[in-house]
Amino acid sequence: MTISLVVDIGLALVVLSLALWIIAATTVYRAVIGFIVYGLLLAIVWVRLGAADVALTEAALGGGLTGLLLLGAAARLSHHECVPVFGRPAAGPVVGFRLLVGILCTLIAAGLAAVVLLLPEPAPSLASEVASNLPATGVGNPVTAVLLAYRAIDTLLEAVVLVPAMIGVWSLATDQGWSGRPGFLTPARRTSALTLLAQVLPPVGIVFGIHLFWIGADHPGGKFQAAVVLAAMWALVLLAGLREPPRVGSPPLRLAVVVGPLVFIGIGVSGIWLADAFLAYPAGYAKPMILAIEAVLTLSITVALVFLLAGPPAADRSADGRR
Amino acid sequence: MTEFLLAAAAFVLGTVALGVLRILRGPADADRLLAAQLLGTGGVASLLLLGVATNAAGVTDLALLLVLLAAFASVAFVTGAAVRATKAAGPTRPSAPNPQRGGEA
Amino acid sequence: MSALLDGFTVVAVSLGALFFLAGTLGLLRFPDTLARLHALSAADNLGLGLVVLGLLPQVASPLGWIGLIAVWLLALLASGTVSQLLAGAVRPLDGAETQARDNPAEGPFS
Helix, strand or coil, X not given: CCHHHHHHHXXXXXXXXXXXXXXXXXXXHHHHHXXXXXXXXXXXXXXXXXXXXXXXXXXXXXXXXXXXXXXXXXXXXXXXXXXXXXXXXXXXXCHHHHHHHHHHHHHHHHHHHHHHHCCCCCCCCCHHHHHHCHHHHCCCCHHHHHHHHHCHXXXXXXXXXXXXXXXXXXXXXXXXXXXXXXXXXXXXXXXXXXXXXXXXXXXXXXXXXXXXXXXXXXXXXXXXXXXXHHHHHHHXXXXXXXXXXXXXXXXHHHHHHHHHXXXXXXXXXXXXXXXXXXXXXXCCCHHHHHHHHHHHHHHHHHHHHHHHHHCCEECCCCCCCCC | CHHHHHHHHHHHHHHHHHHHHHHHHCCCHHHHCCHHHHHHHHHHHHHHHHHHHHCCXXXXXXXXXXXXXXXXXXXXXXXXXXXXXXXXXXXXCCCXXXXXXXXXX | CHHHHHHHHHHHHHXXXXXXXXXXXXXXXXXXXXXXXXXXXXXXXXXXXXXXXXXXXXXXXXXXXXXXXXXXXXHHHHHHHHHHHHHHHHHHHHCHHXXXXXXXXXXXXX
């Protein structure tokens, strides 16, 4: 029983019991807080599994942005919640339905565990091919090479899908609100501590985000984690009330959202002439093209994430202050 | 040295787990606001210990990210709690006329 | 020399872990949310600082030192400000009357 095994078992137990607690939580607010703690702990689990890029994404998304989205949803749904009242159990789905959902989830978890545990030894893997072809891509981080060189089509589709997701959120707007400012991130109460935090943290966060983007070529990091950090800093500024949310109809921001996927598609199409396949890079130019794609994608994903967090645009207040 | 650092990481993770247990059980919602801060310090310490002990890659960046996002999560909790309290309290305005402001509010 | 540095690491990290234990004990035993917040922010941040101090000799490159110290400084900055924020959120949640009395010109959630 080595020490590292004790650490791993301890981590696994804490994460599992936290997951059970989240399922058993009585209000959505508590469940979301537990979920955010769970996401941050899961990042440590990913580090133990050797997946530093995934850990960065888990901490950024699961800890920060998804938590903000879920908390906003929980707040907006709170008057539909079934909360237990003084000893009477909460109204809601019947016990049989909950049991069915529980059994199905257990079956899925058991299936996943069986797949992982019953893998042949050694597990089938393309890791050696990835490593041997790494110098041709010019980047040192195998995850970046997989995302932007070997499987660039997947990353292209992931980048493109943010745009219809954003349009889906915008489609919830009223007719009057169509190009107005989104309303979900308006501050409930301005305090001096929040203002200080929103003035001091974003410069650090912006530098750190750019750092994450730049080192993604050779070390864990990359455009997506960088974009999430930048979007979180922007959301912090909006939550503190230091800036108005950006207008949904503003042309520069709409351009910023689409320029990333467009550049990606353009480079992919140019690969047909220059390197005989869609999304193939000409020899020797792989790394500059990858960096160019990542740079514009960072910008696009940041703006798209902020729009996703900020919600559907709302009608402006009229001049006399009434909505 | 590696074993000592791993043992220290396990110990700090244990304190974090105890803290999480206490915070999530806390009777009022106000107690649960503390959860992200606990992860932001204790989780970061155990992560740094684990990373230096096993020479994992990118641990410093992950630690910086955890600190930033724990602060961000705390802000999200506070604004979420404020929105819930607003909805629970209903439309609140001081109903009595305020003596410090002359006339109607 | 390296034995000295290792001894320094052991002492500093052990002290840091002790402070984490103290912070968690405060979290478990203090009667009030604000007292628990104080235990959490003060003791845990000191524990993190000592852990970072103890890990400095174990990291080879100067860049690694800068990274570790950056983590600690950011944690101090973020924790200090966020603790104030949390305390400000805790107090009106416990007593909206205090808030209304102190700031009569505006409602607590205007």
